[in-house]
Amino acid sequence: MNQILFGVIATLGVLAALGTVLARNLVHAALFLVAFFFLVACQFVMLEAEFLAAVQVLVYIGAVAIILMFGIMLTRNIQGDDTTTVSKAGFISGGLAAAGLLAVLVFGILDDEGRTGRAGWRDVTTRPAVYPVAARASAEQTKAVNNMGFVVGRELLTRYLIPFEVAGVLLTAALVGAIALAVQDGPSTDDPAERAKKAAEHTAAAETEPQLTSA
Amino acid sequence: MIIYNYVFIGMLLLGAIGFAMAPVIVMGILGPKKRSKSKSEIYECGLLTTGETWVRFRIQYYIYAIMFLVFDIETVFLYPWAAAYESLGLFALVEMVIFLLILAVGLVYAWAKGVLKWV
């Protein structure tokens, strides 16, 4: 049951990832990416990190996907333009490089011996139990799996305090940076002279601007 | 196992997809099929649409999306903090005030820069 579920999710996940990379239309690629995010969230659930699965859906599908869509809309790739094509030679060489890396990774994973005192990866076939009945279960880990939100909050403000505050600084920097980049011209994009200049750059664009007031 | 709950949610997901698709399929079978060229045109209050769909979008859309992203991640930090507040006490409150003050800088910057204004 577990293994079948994993197989289904993993197959769909790989297909969605391939779809993201190969889809010509950028919005379709983004849609495949959303599917991939969702399947990664499913994998998190399979790994019993359901808090993280919810965070994954919230941040990636709820926010990152929206930003990507807006980015696509703002760069005028409504129906996918010519920059989305892939040259054949580039595809073959890139594919070869990727396949080589995959071979190395799979070989490495299956051949891992494990550090001293630990089992190799290929020998780890069951996860440590977190049920109270299991002798091996550590109380902390049980709690971490069963109420991850709580434990994450506790750790965030004790052990991971500095990373937490730095993450705040990073987010602020990203926000300020993104705004500074995007509105570089300031609000002046709205004055008519600037608009005319822009319109000259995108002649086709100017023609298609809809007359909203007449609708 | 935590997956146990999510099997139900997965079933609900599949069921909801089926629930949504079924009437559309039924409509395809039951409904009249009188195709015509003008019927499958894009609707624009009777006028034929000109040019492509692309419209010059305002950069504000992107700004709002960015702000949303930042505050969404802030929630990801705030929710666990709130859940664990009971066992953390005032120190955690002070830390969260600092965190939110840092983030408020971004909001204030956006406000001061005038990008929150929709014009």
Add this chain to the structure above:
Amino acid sequence: MHDIPLTWFLIFASACFVIGLLGVLVRRNAIAVLMAIEIMLNAANINIIAFWRYSVPGPEESPVSGPMLAIFVITIAAAEVAVGIGLILLCYRRRASADVDQYDSLSG
């Protein structure tokens, strides 16, 4: 009832990582490249969580080290997308193209 072997997760993650790499290598559109990078970061996250769940933390270690790392990765990935799209929009405004091959004014 058999549990899933650890290597399955690792191989799935590496497959996704490699697909992301392929995307970074072959796509020319900047936004498509950004999406491929997101795939790679997500693959890394799966690995992190798999290792976390399949090992027992020591008495001095944090019980949620894996999820914490994953949350920070998600944070950084999101910040990266925000700034990345901002940069792409800026370049697009300058060159009217989102093709990464054209952003070559720094190459000698």
Add this chain to the structure above:
Amino acid sequence: MNVATDWALPLVWAQQSELDSIPWLKWIIVLAVVFFGIFPGIVAYMVWGERKVAGRFQDRIGPNRVGPFGLLQPIADAIKLITKEDIVPRTADQWVHLLAPVMILVSAFLVLPVIPFGLGLAAVNPPSGLIYLIAVSSISALGIFLAGWSSRNKYSLLGAMRAVAQLVSYEVPQVMSVIPVILWTGSLSMVAIFDRQVEYGWFIFSPPGLLAFILLTIANIAEVNRTPFDLPEAESEIIAGYHTEYSGMRFGLFFLAEYLSVFAVSCLGTAVFLGGGTLPWPFTGEPVVTLGSGQGLLSLILVNLPLIGIFMAKVGLYVFLMFWIRCTLPRLRVDQLMSFAWKVMVPLSIINVFIAALWYEFVFRPGRPNYLLGWGVTAPLVLISVIVVLSIYKAQMKADLAASPTSRRRIATAN
């Protein structure tokens, strides 16, 4: 403290059962009867109710031809929608065009299983229930965008972009306004939130709780695109917004999804702030605990029948409030809408989190419940912050209007 774990729960399944022991039959029956039978039925009669209510507000009668009091109207509507011609624009993206409404409807459905309708009457109880809830409800923004994009219609795309901008702006206060509840409960589980309210009374009965409830309600109305926040489908400006190109049952899916999300956000508001199915203070704790403490099926039915009834009555009132607002207020302008979200709702909900922490210190911190001090400190704080934020906002709006005399013209052409 956690009442629910001690009781025999009919619908919250044990956390740590193995996957091999899934009661497939029971789950399928619950899904078919409750999720795809009762909930859509409720939604259908909500539409009827809204038409009746709106009729009264507008001095009409409302539907009264089909059946007694027009009670069969929803069925007639469904038959009408389902026998229409299936029209998809020639240039549209066929698959995405179908996927978009399905996505929105799925997002509305997925919110419901974590709602505790009664004692142990939540379909599932994941430990991160609340964050799960906001996560799945945020999927609908993507569906709306796809609906607009796949139609290849300028007005659809415009409506979709507007809708998404609005949804993401109001999602921030929506998400942040429930943080006080998490803070007071100490858990992300919806069932735990309900139990806490059984124990301590409704969360709305505190200054930060009241403010959070108001913020949540405003954000909820905006999240489900209802007047006065229905700009995405402003028919006078952009035809019908993102669902311009949808007809027949495809449009019916949007319709169903909208009302299902109205129902879902009403359930959220009720479960999180209005104490679920409990009566106000003197009847909250002891009677429920006494009635529910029996182990038998009978006592569970006895305690749950009134709980569900009261829950549904509250949801009905909440929904009626939304209808009322819809019938009374005109549509906002897009600039008012956005700046209201970012300049009023977001700052207020952030401040409210800290006021809620103070309330926790005074009232919930084990050992010293001091309601008098709690009200004395937090009520003025809430009042002051609301007044300050609103006056800053008003001053800002005035300054903006004075600074640009052309702003009204620009708004008309802004996209």
